[in-house]
Amino acid sequence: MGTFDTSQLLAILPQILLVVLALIVLAADLGTPRGKKRSLGIVTAVGLLIVLIVTLAWPETTEPVFGGALRVDGVGKAFQAIFLLSGLLVALISMDFRPLRQDGAYYAMLLFSVLGMSLMAAAEDLVMLYVAIEIAGISAYVLVGYMREDALSAEAGVKYLLFGAFSSTVMVYGLSLLYGIAGGTGYGRVAAVLLQTPFQLAMVAFLLVLVGFGFKVAMVPMHFWGPDTYQGAPTPITAFISVASKAAGFAVLARALHFLFPALNNDWPALLVAISMVTITLGNLLAVPQRNIKRMLAYSSIAQAGYVLIGITAGGVAGITAVIFYLLVYAVTNIGAFSIVSMVASHIDSDDIQDYAALSRRSPALALAMMVALLSLAGVPPSGGFVGKLFLFAAGIKAGLVPLVVVAVLNVIVALYYYLNVVKVMYTVRSEHEEDAIAVPAPSRLVLVLSVTGVLLLGILAAPCYNVMSNWVTGWFS
Amino acid sequence: MTQLVLFVIFGAITLAAAIAVVTARNLFHAVLWLLLAFFGVAGLYVLLEAPFFAAAQLFIYMGAIGVLIIYALMLTRGVMRQQVPLVNDQWALVAVLAVALLAVLSWLFLQHTWPTVDQAVGPDSLRTLGEALVDPGRYGFPFEVASVLLVMALIGAVTIVRER
Numbered sequence: 001m002g003t004f005d006t007s008q009l010l011a012i013l014p015q016i017l018l019v020v021l022a023l024i025v026l027a028a029d030l031g032t033p034r035g036k037k038r039s040l041g042i043v044t045a046v047g048l049l050i051v052l053i054v055t056l057a058w059p060e061t062t063e064p065v066f067g068g069a070l071r072v073d074g075v076g077k078a079f080q081a082i083f084l085l086s087g088l089l090v091a092l093i094s095m096d097f098r099p100l101r102q103d104g105a106y107y108a109m110l111l112f113s114v115l116g117m118s119l120m121a122a123a124e125d126l127v128m129l130y131v132a133i134e135i136a137g138i139s140a141y142v143l144v145g146y147m148r149e150d151a152l153s154a155e156a157g158v159k160y161l162l163f164g165a166f167s168s169t170v171m172v173y174g175l176s177l178l179y180g181i182a183g184g185t186g187y188g189r190v191a192a193v194l195l196q197t198p199f200q201l202a203m204v205a206f207l208l209v210l211v212g213f214g215f216k217v218a219m220v221p222m223h224f225w226g227p228d229t230y231q232g233a234p235t236p237i238t239a240f241i242s243v244a245s246k247a248a249g250f251a252v253l254a255r256a257l258h259f260l261f262p263a264l265n266n267d268w269p270a271l272l273v274a275i276s277m278v279t280i281t282l283g284n285l286l287a288v289p290q291r292n293i294k295r296m297l298a299y300s301s302i303a304q305a306g307y308v309l310i311g312i313t314a315g316g317v318a319g320i321t322a323v324i325f326y327l328l329v330y331a332v333t334n335i336g337a338f339s340i341v342s343m344v345a346s347h348i349d350s351d352d353i354q355d356y357a358a359l360s361r362r363s364p365a366l367a368l369a370m371m372v373a374l375l376s377l378a379g380v381p382p383s384g385g386f387v388g389k390l391f392l393f394a395a396g397i398k399a400g401l402v403p404l405v406v407v408a409v410l411n412v413i414v415a416l417y418y419y420l421n422v423v424k425v426m427y428t429v430r431s432e433h434e435e436d437a438i439a440v441p442a443p444s445r446l447v448l449v450l451s452v453t454g455v456l457l458l459g460i461l462a463a464p465c466y467n468v469m470s471n472w473v474t475g476w477f478s
Numbered sequence: 479m480t481q482l483v484l485f486v487i488f489g490a491i492t493l494a495a496a497i498a499v500v501t502a503r504n505l506f507h508a509v510l511w512l513l514l515a516f517f518g519v520a521g522l523y524v525l526l527e528a529p530f531f532a533a534a535q536l537f538i539y540m541g542a543i544g545v546l547i548i549y550a551l552m553l554t555r556g557v558m559r560q561q562v563p564l565v566n567d568q569w570a571l572v573a574v575l576a577v578a579l580l581a582v583l584s585w586l587f588l589q590h591t592w593p594t595v596d597q598a599v600g601p602d603s604l605r606t607l608g609e610a611l612v613d614p615g616r617y618g619f620p621f622e623v624a625s626v627l628l629v630m631a632l633i634g635a636v637t638i639v640r641e642r
Contacts (some may be wrong), residue, residue, distance in 0.1 A: 008614065021624060026633070066619035105637040112630040119623065128620045135627045157638075183593050201586050294511035 007011075008065040011072050014055045015115055021047040022111040029104020037103045041095035041443065045108040048088040049112070049114055055080050062475050067187040069128040070119070072474025078324045079121035079251040086244040086331050087114040089447050093339040098346035099147055107145060110240070113139040117248035119151040123257060126175045129252065133171075133212065136248055137164050140241055144233040156232025163225035165217060171212025177205040177314055178260075187259040193261035201261050209256065216249025219309065220279040223302045230298035238294055241337030242301045246308075247327045254312055260478060263314065272313040276326040277407050280306030284414045293341055294351050296418060297334070300377060303331055303415060307408060311392045314399035317414035317477055321390035321470040329376065329458050336451025338374040339444050340366050345437045353422055358431035363438045364468040365427045369448045371454050376455045378419040384458030391466065416475075485525055492518030503561055505550055513544045527599045530607060 011015070024047070025040055028092040032040060039323055055077060064071040072080075087110055094102060094110075116135030116201040141164060145157020181201065182193040194202045214222035230238045257268060283303030289418060290296035308330075311323035343366065344359070345351055360367035362410070376385035389412065495515035502508040517537040523532035553555055600606065610616045 067613070067615035067617075069617075069619045105633055109630070109634055109637070112626070115626070125620065127617060131620050131623050135589070135630060138627070138631050139634060142638055143639060148638060180592060183595075198586075198590060201590050204586055216483070255537075256588055442617065 009341040010058075011061065011065045012323065014051050014071065015118060017047075017051045018115040018118070019109055022108040025107045025111065026104045027357070029108075031298070032104070038095050040104050040107050041091050041102070044091040045109065045333040046051065048084050048091065048111075049193040049336075052084040052088065054079060054256045055084060057157040060093070060472065060475070061248055064124060064132070067190065071124045072122045074475045075120075075254070075320065075324070076122035076251070078469055078472050079247060079327075080118040081116050082247050082296065082324070082328055082331050083117040083121070083244045085328075086240060086247070087111065089332075089335045089339070089450065090236050090240040090244075091444040093239065093335070093342050094234075095443045096346060097234060097236050097342050099150065100234050100236070101113065101147075106143070106357075107140050109139045109146075113143065113240070114244070116208070117244055117251075118387075119209045119256075120248045121251040123252070124187040126179060126187075128188070130172060131215075133168065133252070136245065137216075139169065139246060140237075143406045144229055144241070146237065147234055150232075152232035153234065156229045159225055160229045160233075162223075167212050167215035167222060168478070169385045171209050172396060174205050174208025174210075174212070177201075177208065183338075184392075187256075187433070190261055191262055194261065196255075199262065199264075199267070202261070203267060206264055206268065208322065208407060210253075213249050213253045214275075217246055217253065217305050217308075218249075218302050219275055219305050220282050220302070223279070223283070224404045226302055227295045227298040230301075230392075231292060231294045235294065235338055235342035238297075239335045240344075241328075242297065242338070243331045243334050247331065248306055250308055250323060250327065251310060254323065257312070257315070269313050269315075272309055273401060273404050274304045276309035276313060277404055278306075280408055280411045281310065284411045284418075288414070288418045291353055292351050292357055293353050293356070293422065295339070295421075297337060300415065300418070300424050301334065303411065305335075306379070306411075307389060307392055310396040310404060310408060312399065314392075314401060315393040316395070316399065316400055317470055317473050318391075318395040320476065321441075321466060322395045324469050324473070325391055325458075325466055326388035329455065330359065332451050332454035332458070333373050333376045333383075336369060336448060336455070337377065339451065340370045340373070343438055343440060343444055348433075353425055354429075356422060357429040358426050358434045359426040362431075362436060363440065365448070366438060366440065369452050370433075371423050372428060372452050372455055374419040374422055376459075378416045382428065382456070382459045384455045384462070387459050391462075481525060484521070485534070488518050488525065490518075494520065501564065503564065506548070508550030509544065509547050509551065513540050514545065516540045528603065530604045578594075581585055 004406060013239075021044070025043055029037065029312060030044055058072075058077070060074045060077045061074060062071070062073050092111060092232040094100060094106070100106070113136050116132050116137070116139065117131035120129065120136060123132050128282045141157060144160045145154055147153035148157075178190050178194075181188040181197055184190065184193075195207075205473060215225070216225045230242065233241065261268065280303050283299050283306060284303075287296050287299035287303065290299060308323055309324055311319045311326065313319070314322070341351065344356065347354055356370075357369070372383065376383035380388040381387075389408075393405045393408060396402075396408075489531055492515050494513045495518060498511040499515060502511055503518045517533060520532045520535035520540070523529075611621045612618050
């Protein structure tokens with residue numbers, strides 16, 4: 001028996017607080033009368049804000065805790081902050097999403113999902129990784145199918161569950177191979193043994209594990225669940241899985257490439273370059289003909305995952321910092337866009353792009369915020385999305401991935417077309433409902449303000465943010 | 479030698495039952511075959527000198543999980559009589575891919591010399607397992623987190639099925 005050092009508990013204080021918060025929300029649900037359950041969203045958001053502050057204020061360590069199960073280093077901390085921020089914003093927009101019959105369990109599942117993701121970002125042990133992925137995954141399946149009475153939501157939940165279960169089975173097979181090869185589950189040990197292992201065997205294990213990670217990230221060819229799930233899920237949850245789930249997949253992928261598969265350092269970049277090219281191109285091309293805004297944003301988020309893969313493939317301080325910066329920008333941008341989709345759907349019960357006609361006359365502020373979000377997704381200066389893409393492409397070029405960056409830049413032009421198409425519909429097409437303003441409840445207004453200022457500030461003050469993040473990342477490479 | 483014979487027997491039971499699970503036309507029959515597959519795996523655990531796992535496999539998988547699936551089937555309308563097609567029009571492509579994957583994996587596995595433990599499992603394997611699960615320096619933390627996973631799954635399952 002090893003001795004137990006209670007200071008280890010301090011390293012996981014944010015995770016402990018998340019579990020406590022989930023239990024508080026569940027308990028508060030009992031004392032909250034029907035019709036007032038909305039207020040649980042505030043409890044969740046305030047709680048997440050506290051956990052976020054604790055996470056950021058906590059000094060990061062490079063020492064693994066719990067026998068190497070976790071290492072809450074700078075990169076882990078940065079990703080955890082992204083998940084907590086996404087959870088906070090999603091809790092706020094959930095409060096006024098009308099089709100959702102919300103209660104304590106909804107917010108508790110959201111919190112559990114954030115907990116699973118924050119463990120994913122720090123896991124350095126195969127068993128720990130698997131448990132964390134399942135916590136994040138199973139709670140997300142429940143959230144996607146939460147509107148059980150709605151056929152689309154139920155279908156989305158089932159599809160997400162089946163694809164998730166399948167990819168996680170393949171991944172576990174890969175993890176079991178790694179354990180069989182190494183005789184241990186810690187990343188350090190597995191990595192050391194893999195260096196002595198025939199290339200083919202290590203590669204097969206890597207490919208099997210990549211299926212599980214690729215599902216989370218929604219990269220081609222593990223993207224099929226995306227559009228249907230995004231369309232059917234409650235809109236705030238669509239925002240959540242498109243941002244936080246994806247970021248969690250990248251957190252795991254980045255850490256695994258760096259600490260688990262250094263034996264394949266010369267081999268995986270070519271593979272990821274190919275996947276990245278196909279993901280960016282396919283996502284963008286399929287987004288063009290979409291008429292439903294949630295489906296369009298689904299394909300767009302597949303393409304965005306491809307852009308992030310450039311940074312992952314480039315690696316190094318520049319690559320990983322660019323990934324973190326981009327995912328933060330993407331979080332505030334995409335949740336901002338989905339918050340508007342959520343408000344519009346609550347009001348007019350439609351997700352069709354043509355029903356966004358004359359939004360600029362119905363609710364000028366909403367149209368403006370949507371435009372800012374879409375332009376940032378497209379990568380137009382001076383938005384955060386532009387600077388984020390710049391960092392990713394620069395890291396790619398520095399790592400010699402010129403063809404990939406060229407493909408990505410060409411795709412940015414395709415993407416501009418379908419993002420601007422929505423702007424065109426909002427601003428130039430007339431509609432007979434122009435007098436009917438769309439209600440903007442206070443929590444959603446807060447999300448919009450945070451999102452728009454976040455997008456602009458990250459664009460304007462990119463350098464200081466980048467420097468802070470790159471300080472967190474350097475721990476991996478020193 | 480006896481060990482090898484027993485391994486072949488239990489392995490054959492597991493594989494045959496597993497094939498029957500995916501080819502059975504009736505969902506209820508598939509579950510019964512699944513129970514047999516669980517039994518075969520329990521036999522493999524015995525051969526690996528892991529009696530606790532063998533017992534857990536019998537009690538939890540054959541007992542609890544098998545019964546749970548059967549209950550779920552009995553409570554689902556129409557599923558007992560329904561005869562759904564087992565394949566869709568992509569079965570040929572998938573079959574080729576699956577066989578190719580099997581060939582590649584088998585070839586790789588046969589080439590590699592897998593590490594083996596240099597000592598037999600001690601008489602107190604249950605104690606070793608228990609200590610590893612609660613030792614904070616080994617699997618203590620993932621074990622605790624797994625309990626959070628179970629609570630979460632329970633709440634999620636109730637949330638999905640209850641009347642609203």
